[in-house]
Amino acid sequence: MGLMIPCPHCGPREYTEFTFGGELRELEAPDPQADFERVYLRENLPGPQRERWFHALGCRRWLTLTRDIARNEVLDA
Numbered sequence: 579m580g581l582m583i584p585c586p587h588c589g590p591r592e593y594t595e596f597t598f599g600g601e602l603r604e605l606e607a608p609d610p611q612a613d614f615e616r617v618y619l620r621e622n623l624p625g626p627q628r629e630r631w632f633h634a635l636g637c638r639r640w641l642t643l644t645r646d647i648a649r650n651e652v653l654d655a
């Protein structure tokens with residue numbers, strides 16, 4: 579079984595129902611270089627990471643969760 583994501587609207591679902599929305603970082607003042615780095619230069623470090631996921635095959639809503647990258651486990655949602 580793969581990663582289970584707890585959707586607040588649909589309950590626990592397989593990650594294959596979701597589209598990965600990227601790592602969630604602090605918003606900064608508008609800056610093209612910072613936007614480029616935020617979108618394309620992801621840190622992807624082992625350990626906890628705040629992420630956005632879109633429940634494409636469910637309620638079609640976005641959610642934010644914390645996932646341990648090394649263990650591929652959802653820590654909180």
Ligand SMILES: [Zn+2]
Nearest residue numbers: 585588636637
């Ligand atoms: Zn859902």
